[in-house]
Amino acid sequence: MNRRTLILLLLTASIALSLPIYVFADGNVEKAYCKITIKEGYVVMQVSYNISGNYPRLTYNISEYKDYIVRIYLIKGTEYSIVDTGDDIISVQYSIDTKLVFILKDVFKVEGSITKVDIPLSLIAPLEFNVSCDIDIIQDIASEWDIAYPPVFTKYTSTAHGVISCVSAAEKLRAEIILRSTEWLWLRCNVLNRTILIEDTGRVTVIDYMVLESIGNYRVSRVHLNLPANATIKCVRGVLGKYIRGGGIGQYEVSASENSTKLTVALVAPPAPGEIAELTIEYTIPAFSENGELIVNAFFNPNIMVLNSSVYIRVLGEIRDISMSPSERFVKGIYQVALFKDKIPSIPDLPVNTEVKINASINTFAKYFQYLKIGAVILIPSLLLFAYYKGFYSKRKIPTVVVEKIEYRSLVESLRNNYVKLFDLIERRKELRLRYLERKISRHVYRQRLLSISRKIAALEQDIGAKIKEMEEISPGFRHVADEIKRLMAEIKDCERELERIIEDRRRGRISRRDFERTLNEIEAERDKKMREISGILEEIL
Incomplete structure (x- = not known):
């Protein structure tokens, strides 16, 4: 070699x-x-x-x-x-x-x-x-x-x-x-039930009910969804009530692009890892006609992983033909319904067709005829009663009583929004303490941010106290509601003191990490329950 x-x-x-x-x-x-x-x-x-x-x-x-x-x-x-x-x-x-x-x-x-x-x-x-x-x-x-x-x-x-x-x-x-990475703000949709109402040939109404689960390692405060282009948002609702349009907590933002409509919802009660949040979103999307058929983007994924889905296409009239085979077809009232199971792609951007072609006969009059029937059932007995009592009461002189009604709905809404902001600040204060515990921020930064949050909380509590006092003066019956809210807030403050105590115990090494995380989750769950009760009380009286 x-x-x-x-x-x-x-x-x-x-x-x-x-x-x-x-x-x-x-x-x-x-x-x-x-x-x-x-x-x-x-x-x-x-x-x-x-x-x-x-x-x-x-x-x-x-x-x-x-x-x-x-x-x-x-x-x-x-x-x-x-x-x-x-x-x-x-x-x-x-x-x-x-x-x-x-x-x-x-x-x-x-x-x-x-x-x-x-x-x-x-x-x-x-x-x-x-x-x-x-x-x-x-x-x-x-x-x-x-x-x-x-x-x-x-x-x-x-x-x-x-x-x-x-x-x-x-x-x-x-x-x-x-x-x-230190923060995974991940959500997935465990359940997506979509109802598509076809009552006209130009636009259709879509109602999405979503059960969202936090699967990262931090609470998720915002949900980012993509809806079809030219979607018009009608209503966004959670367990605790409606969201309003805006950029703060308990509100939603909408931005449109050529290919989609982006919807961002700032959750009132952000779910911790393993917890769920529920959203119901109602909106309208365009429907296009081609050769006598209606083309609807019925199975689009709203930019989130979906584990299980059901799509109910409800046609006001008759479904003559449909381009995809449904799991089931049935009649519900004046609607014919086609049910599709797990047709929504499990992930966004999967290169598959999400449109369905429907050959349908729309019976617009059926909807109004139903209202006419309901109106007739109510109106005819009312007219008979009116005719009977008119003869009796025309012989009597009825004194005019002026009843002054004080509208305080805006005051309740303002109070609810203040509590939403307060709960958000309380959550941010807890997250700040945890970040300092994990040495992710310096002592100087921690003290500055804690002071800023504490001042905002104090200002909100003062404003809330003034509004409650004003409402008690307007409506004496509100005092019972105010007492219940004050009781729940006192219990929330007890939970906050417990959180502060165990964080300090963990910082000084008096409690193991496992016991700390278990106790932290228990206290958070109890505190969040009280917050939901307050939000529910205010939602009921709106």
């Missing part, structure tokens, strides 16, 4: 050793491409194959991953089907230009400022063959991140690329991603 040959062999060996080649199983190997996108609280795995053999159907063993799989989509162009995940072994009909999309939840594990994301790469390979896979990872939720395993990836600012030469379904290969 001459010197040149030896050098070439050494170079070849060094290059081969430097390449991370993972071979996990024997058997036929096909080409695959996988794009993994890490989003706010969920992961999307998009898989496609370049198959040389003849595989009419592909099967996957998902028994170990069923708790993490939200939905599996088989997408070709803008058409898609949902894969049934009821069994441990699933089967799909794969063809050219088809993508298999796995939506994964609960794969994040938060440990302080470190969040580990556990991604099951074995889902890439079907049971029929192993795959040589090109993998791209995309994440834009953390400024600092890393890939702990497998060590085959070249990492860039927000992306990474790697090749695994052979992935087998039997090997249970997983990727572990490390994200570094």
